[in-house]
Amino acid sequence: MITQAHIDEYQEIGCVRIEGAFSQHWVDRITGAIERVSATFVAGRTPEAVWDCPVPISPTRYEVPGGEQMNGVMACAQEFQDWMTHSPATEIVGELTGADDLRFWVDAVFRKTGSDERQATPWHNDECTYGYKGTQIPSLWMALTDVSEDNAPLLTLAGSNHDEHRYHSTFAPQDIERPPDYLPWQHLLDRVHAPDADIRSWPARAGDALLIHPKTIHGSRARTGGDEGSRLSFSTRWLGSDARWDPNPLTLPLANLPDQNVLVRGEAPPESIFPVVWRREA
Numbered sequence: 001m002i003t004q005a006h007i008d009e010y011q012e013i014g015c016v017r018i019e020g021a022f023s024q025h026w027v028d029r030i031t032g033a034i035e036r037v038s039a040t041f042v043a044g045r046t047p048e049a050v051w052d053c054p055v056p057i058s059p060t061r062y063e064v065p066g067g068e069q070m071n072g073v074m075a076c077a078q079e080f081q082d083w084m085t086h087s088p089a090t091e092i093v094g095e096l097t098g099a100d101d102l103r104f105w106v107d108a109v110f111r112k113t114g115s116d117e118r119q120a121t122p123w124h125n126d127e128c129t130y131g132y133k134g135t136q137i138p139s140l141w142m143a144l145t146d147v148s149e150d151n152a153p154l155l156t157l158a159g160s161n162h163d164e165h166r167y168h169s170t171f172a173p174q175d176i177e178r179p180p181d182y183l184p185w186q187h188l189l190d191r192v193h194a195p196d197a198d199i200r201s202w203p204a205r206a207g208d209a210l211l212i213h214p215k216t217i218h219g220s221r222a223r224t225g226g227d228e229g230s231r232l233s234f235s236t237r238w239l240g241s242d243a244r245w246d247p248n249p250l251t252l253p254l255a256n257l258p259d260q261n262v263l264v265r266g267e268a269p270p271e272s273i274f275p276v277v278w279r280r281e282a
């Protein structure tokens with residue numbers, strides 16, 4: 001499924017679309033799982049884990065203007081484990097990043113409904129608060145609905161994957177000294193709003209996937225079609241073989257970790273909480 005052209009595009013501009021990455025079978029199963037998990041939250045309950053996922057994430061859901069977001073629901077439906085084990089997901093991430101092995105980290109669901117312009121995903125990159133450092137820690141974004149230009153496509157700043165610096169996220173503590181390789185968030189915003197910014201738009205069909213480099217600056221448009229439909233995506237974060245724990249004062253701690261000492265500076269993710277789920281065949 002992955003060609004050299006996909007790998008080259010990913011390396012050059014920090015994002016690539018894999019058309020038809022997931023069959024209708026996976027689109028239907030993941031959508032069904034998301035609907036069930038969301039309905040459980042809406043009914044006032046927190047969905048329980050239904051399989052033994054050792055990653056220290058806990059399910060959360062919040063409503064945003066014109067939509068909802070959920071995080072850490074991977075353990076809450078058998079369909080998600082089946083997808084991780086049997087769909088092409090890990091192969092896609094492994095082949096595109098060149099990693100020798102891969103660990104699942106965390107997931108997020110983005111649903112946008114109607115056309116409230118505040119539903120646009122704000123500009124950010126994913127590494128800004130990460131304690132893991134490496135080039136092989138991307139996000140795999142899966143379209144669960146068709147995403148036309150007026151249905152909130154993702155936007156990326158081409159080439160930002162090559163940035164040497166990092167950004168001081170608005171989610172990180174603000175009242176501390178910024179490490180020397182970090183730039184203010186306003187710098188990121190100025191770049192994407194510059195008249196010559198090389199912004200790429202990523203329309204997709206349900207089942208298409210995007211691989212987003214951890215440094216790639218991205219966001220989304222809002223839905224602009226004026227209809228009452230919705231746009232749904234499932235995004236998963238991965239740790240490849242070059243991921244090393246390298247926290248700094250702007251790192252958001254991994255919540256729910258019973259013992260923070262299992263994370264050792266300079267070391268790969270511990271097998272006990274981030275087991276390898278894919279290995280390159282020799």
Ligand SMILES: O=C(O)CCC(=O)C(=O)O
Pocket residue numbers: 108110121126139141218219220233235236
């Ligand atoms: O689907 C979206 O609107 C946002 C996705 C995103 O920002 C991410 O997965 O990091």
